[in-house]
Each structure stands twice: as structure tokens, then as C-alpha cells.
Amino acid sequence: MLNLELNELIWQVVAAIPYGRVLSYGQVAKSCGYPNHARYVGTTLKMLPEDTRLPWHRVVNAKGEISFPVNSEAYKRQISLLEKEGVIFKKGKLSFENYGVKY
């Protein structure tokens, strides 16, 4: 495919998200230099193997919500991974305390 370069950038950015923090799809896209590719970030993460070590769960939508249908398997999987990292959810949304790549 044509965007292998972009895919690598995306993986790199996602891999760099520190433990316990999250980024939005839009932010990941922007970090790659493609501010309008938020959707494509999701498309890319979708094709990851199950045993990937990439912290894909640290990517949420701009509203701070999980971009999966509530109660779907993927939704529950992502929530549990995040909570395991100390990320706090209130009514399906997370607080901006966890947002961004601070050090």
C-alpha cells in the first residue's frame, strides 16, 4: 500500500505514548504531520495483530471516549487495559489529567 511510511510513523508515535497517558486519534495524526488523518489512524490500528505489543489502547477519540460500541469486546478490553494503568473513567469518559505526552 502507499502509506507504509505513514503507518510506520503512526506506530512510532503510538509506541511512544507513556504508560498511563493517552492521545486522541487526531493528535496522533497531527504528530505524524498529517493533521487530517485521524480516521486513518483508527484504520491502521484496526489491522494490528492480537499479540501486538503496541499500546493501541492509549488512543481514544477527541471526546475522551472509547471509539467502540459500548459493551463490545474491544471496548471492554481497552477499558480494562487503561484502568490497569491507572486511567480513571467517569461515565465512559476519561479526564484530561491523563491526556498528552507529559514527562
Added chain:
DNA sequence: GTTGTGACTACCA
């Protein structure tokens, strides 16, 4: 070329 679909967003009523 057109149309529809997504792990998206920003804007507006």
C-alpha cells in the same frame, strides 16, 4: 468517476 463506510473532528443549532 461515484458511492458508501470507518477505532475521527470541529462546528453549530
Added chain:
DNA sequence: ATGGTAGCCACAA
């Protein structure tokens, strides 16, 4: 706050 909408972009029919 909430729902609709119009951009957005890659991809598959």
C-alpha cells in the same frame, strides 16, 4: 449538554 452535519481521507465496490 447533545445531536446533527459537513469536512476529512483511504479504500473497496
